[in-house]
Amino acid sequence: xxxxxxxxxxxxxxxxxxxxxxxxxxxxxxxxxxxxxxxxxxxxxxxxxxxxxxxxxxxxxxxxxxxxxxxxxxxxxxxxxxxxxxxxxxxxxxxxxxxxxxxxxxxxxxxxxxxxxxxxxxxxxxxxxxxxxxxxxxxxxxxxxxxxxxxxxxxxxxxxxxxxxxxxxxxxxxxxxxxxxxxxxxxxxxxxxxxxxxxxxxxxxxxxxxxxxxxxxxxxxxxxxxxxxxxxx
Amino acid sequence: xxxxxxxxxxxxxxxxxxxxxxxxxxxxxxxxxxxxxxxxxxxxxxxxxxxxxxxxxxxxxxxxxxxxxxxxxxxxxxxxxxxxxxxxxxxxxxxxxxxxxxxxxxxxxxxxxxxxxxxxxxxxxxxxxxxxxxxxxxxxxxxxxxxxxxxxxxxxxxxxxxxxxxxxxxxxxxxxxxxxxxxxxxxxxxxxxxxxxxxxxxxxxxxxxxxxxxxxxxxxxxxxxxxxxxxxxxxxxxxxxxxxxxxxxxxxxxxxxxxxxxxxxxxxxxxxxxxxxxxxxxxxxxxxxxxxxxxxxxxxxxxxxxxxxxxxxxxxxxxxxxxxxxxxxxxxxxxxxxxxxxxxxxxxxxxxxxxxxxxxxxxxxxxxxxxxxxxxxxxxxxxxxxxxxxxxxxxxxxxxxxxxxxxxxxxxxxxxxxxxxxxxxxxxxxxxxxxxxxxxxxxxxxxxxxxxxxxxx
Numbered sequence: 001x002x003x004x005x006x007x008x009x010x011x012x013x014x015x016x017x018x019x020x021x022x023x024x025x026x027x028x029x030x031x032x033x034x035x036x037x038x039x040x041x042x043x044x045x046x047x048x049x050x051x052x053x054x055x056x057x058x059x060x061x062x063x064x065x066x067x068x069x070x071x072x073x074x075x076x077x078x079x080x081x082x083x084x085x086x087x088x089x090x091x092x093x094x095x096x097x098x099x100x101x102x103x104x105x106x107x108x109x110x111x112x113x114x115x116x117x118x119x120x121x122x123x124x125x126x127x128x129x130x131x132x133x134x135x136x137x138x139x140x141x142x143x144x145x146x147x148x149x150x151x152x153x154x155x156x157x158x159x160x161x162x163x164x165x166x167x168x169x170x171x172x173x174x175x176x177x178x179x180x181x182x183x184x185x186x187x188x189x190x191x192x193x194x195x196x197x198x199x200x201x202x203x204x205x206x207x208x209x210x211x212x213x214x215x216x217x218x219x220x221x222x223x224x225x226x227x228x229x230x231x232x233x
Numbered sequence: 234x235x236x237x238x239x240x241x242x243x244x245x246x247x248x249x250x251x252x253x254x255x256x257x258x259x260x261x262x263x264x265x266x267x268x269x270x271x272x273x274x275x276x277x278x279x280x281x282x283x284x285x286x287x288x289x290x291x292x293x294x295x296x297x298x299x300x301x302x303x304x305x306x307x308x309x310x311x312x313x314x315x316x317x318x319x320x321x322x323x324x325x326x327x328x329x330x331x332x333x334x335x336x337x338x339x340x341x342x343x344x345x346x347x348x349x350x351x352x353x354x355x356x357x358x359x360x361x362x363x364x365x366x367x368x369x370x371x372x373x374x375x376x377x378x379x380x381x382x383x384x385x386x387x388x389x390x391x392x393x394x395x396x397x398x399x400x401x402x403x404x405x406x407x408x409x410x411x412x413x414x415x416x417x418x419x420x421x422x423x424x425x426x427x428x429x430x431x432x433x434x435x436x437x438x439x440x441x442x443x444x445x446x447x448x449x450x451x452x453x454x455x456x457x458x459x460x461x462x463x464x465x466x467x468x469x470x471x472x473x474x475x476x477x478x479x480x481x482x483x484x485x486x487x488x489x490x491x492x493x494x495x496x497x498x499x500x501x502x503x504x505x506x507x508x509x510x511x512x513x514x515x516x517x518x519x520x521x522x523x524x525x526x527x528x529x530x531x532x533x534x535x536x537x538x539x540x541x542x543x544x545x546x547x548x549x550x551x552x553x554x555x556x557x558x559x560x561x562x563x564x565x566x567x568x569x570x571x572x573x574x575x576x577x578x579x580x581x582x583x584x585x586x587x588x589x590x591x592x593x594x595x596x597x598x599x600x601x602x603x604x605x606x607x608x609x610x611x612x613x614x615x616x617x618x619x620x621x622x623x624x625x626x627x628x629x630x631x632x633x634x635x636x637x638x639x640x641x642x643x644x645x646x647x648x649x650x651x652x653x654x655x656x657x658x659x660x661x662x663x664x665x666x667x668x669x670x671x672x673x674x675x676x677x678x679x680x681x682x683x684x685x686x687x688x689x690x
Contacts, residue, residue, distance in 0.1 A: 084393030
């Protein structure tokens with residue numbers, strides 16, 4: 001579970017995040033929408049412990065990020081817009097490397113299994129990442145979430161730049177992870193994916209969560225219309 | 234352990250690493266060969282001197298077996314005061330190519346300044362010196378180490394892998410420390426291996442111990458530079474910035490600080506120049522020469538027991554009296570010179586931790602046996618030997634007492650006494666402790682910078 005309790009972050013005079021209250025349940029996908037500078041990445045950075053909140057608290061599966069950032073991060077997986085990997089390592093070596101950093105040691109055949117589960121076949125997994133497409137990198141990111149047994153997944157513009165097929169496959173994997181009880185917080189501009197994948201959608205404007213809608217709400221109305229209405233309000 | 238292996242694999246995945254190692258091995262080998270050649274030359278020279286001394290002793294013994302000898306014949310023939318070859322010459326040529334390791338001591342040359350003495354300068358003058366192993370280790374080793382480890386996470390910050398790594402919950406301090414060790418290990422291992430090899434090639438009984446201590450010095454010096462790399466990566470936002478910072482810090486610690494220290498010690502304690510030494514010796518000799526008769530008369534008045542019958546000094550006795558007077562006149566100049574050099578060395582010793590390059594150079598030349606203190610001990614023992622030669626031959630010379638076979642065991646002979654191991658070991662270990670303390674200070678500074686918040690900012 002991911003919880004933000006009156007989470008606030010200021011950068012000098014500017015309020016980047018203003019008393020954000022948010023709760024993403026295990027198995028739920030929450031899409032955080034908002035224009036550039038709305039505070040989406042700040043929220044993710046606060047959950048990752050890369051930023052220290054000015055007030056409020058971020059919790060990951062009950063662990064306060066401020067109190068024990070390492071323990072909190074070990075319950076998390078993070079997939080940025082571009083999953084950055086070591087280009088001279090193969091996919092499986094990258095997976096081994098990053099999962100070891102999180103304290104998870106797995107046998108080579110297990111790693112191949114996880115990559116396969118994330119949609120990356122063995123032949124591709126053995127290739128140097130320098131030859132990978134963005135979609136293939138995202139699959140390594142998913143495999144990493146699987147390898148570390150993350151309780152929560154933070155996604156920052158994960159489908160940006162993916163072709164529709166890759167985006168669809170990514171979405172399928174995401175739902176599978178959520179199906180395994182992972183709480184997913186996805187910061188995105190992709191309204192289509194938000195509507196398709198998320199159980200709930202939140203709209204962040206100027207650091208404030210101005211609206212939340214359930215999947216049912218957004219299916220009944222045009223999400224784009226809601227979004228534009230909210231950000232211009 | 235597997236993580237360490239993965240870091241090594243990541244390092245070696247870059248072909249440039251292999252090139253770096255090949256060049257480093259080549260410089261180490263070249264340095265070792267140069268040091269070994271210098272050592273071989275010193276050994277050959279020492280053997281030639283010993284052979285010559287042995288032959289002279291044999292001839293004197295043979296003559297004395299048959300007849301007595303005029304002391305003037307024996308005392309006038311120089312005796313070689315030999316500094317034995319350095320215990321580990323392949324490690325550092327040090328001052329051995331600047332300072333004489335043999336001094337010809339005869340009753341007629343007691344006041345002649347040692348050859349090359351005026352060239353004696355601050356032993357930590359890193360600008361000087363040959364391309365030996367110490368040069369490679371003090372100058373180039375940090376460069377190679379920084380080339381392998383300058384980008385511990387600055388490049389990851391640029392590429393985004395840093396965020397990926399930190400997001401896994403890794404402790405950045407442990408991660409960077411592990412990475413620094415992994416990246417430094419190949420270069421460190423080669424440097425330590427070359428140092429141990431140099432130690433094993435030494436001929437002295439304690440060469441192995443000296444080599445092991447030198448390896449410890451190199452290890453401490455390497456850890457310092459890895460800690461510097463960690464500090465750089467705590468600040469640098471890109472690999473290019475880290476490379477520039479690493480280069481600048483190398484220039485400061487290896488070039489600027491030692492040069493500045495050299496300038497400072499020479500300004501604080503300037504040694505009289507060779508020209509001054511020679512001019513004063515000439516002036517003293519000329520003055521003493523003019524007063525030759527007066528000097529010898531005065532000498533015989535003070536030492537009537539040495540006066541020949543009728544107090545009639547011959548030319549050689551007069552020359553000896555003149556030389557003694559020149560010695561007395563030159564004493565303050567020589568003292569001033571020695572005091573200045575000693576004071577310079579003491580300043581260097583005190584300030585050697587201003588740059589670990591100085592401390593490392595000092596420790597390596599000390600361990601090689603080519604440093605200041607061993608040469609100083611040699612010079613002091615040579616001076617004492619000159620005194621012994623004077624004390625033994627001068628009375629016999631004046632009284633013209635013939636030398637017999639019974640005198641043979643009493644002829645002054647020079648044998649260099651090495652400093653006790655505990656003395657040089659204490660100096661070296663103090664150097665190692667200082668370098669490790671600097672490395673620790675850098676490590677702590679780096680640790681304060683390597684937090685996820687600061688790194689991901």
